[in-house]
Amino acid sequence: MSATAFKFGFWSTVAAFVAAVAYGIPQLMQVANLLHDPWDRILIFAPSLVLAPCFVLAMVGLHVTAPAQKQVWSLAALTLAIMYAVHVSIVSMSRSSAS
Secondary structure, eight states, X not given: OOHHHHHHHHHHHHHHHHHHHXXXXXXXXXXXXXXXXTHHHHHHHHXXXXXXXXXXXXXXXXXXHSOGGGHHHHHHHHHHHHHHHHHHHHHHHHHHHHO
16 A cells, blocks of 8 residues: 555544544534534535535545455445535535525
């Protein structure tokens, strides 16, 4: 495994984690009635749009660094991550345009 591939995967995973936390905190704030429109939508949808591509890149890093005998599973994970990113992007854009 190359150091570049490892660093790529590591930092992509860190970015996905930060985006997931940035998504979760406004969710909790909205439930606690601390966020109101339009900030609730902005602070929830923006990290969601960042999380999706970061997660795909993290799966790319996983696939590249996985042992050859396990790459079939990492490729399946990458495929599902791409499907997730497309779905989230479409839903987020359709929700923001419907408002």
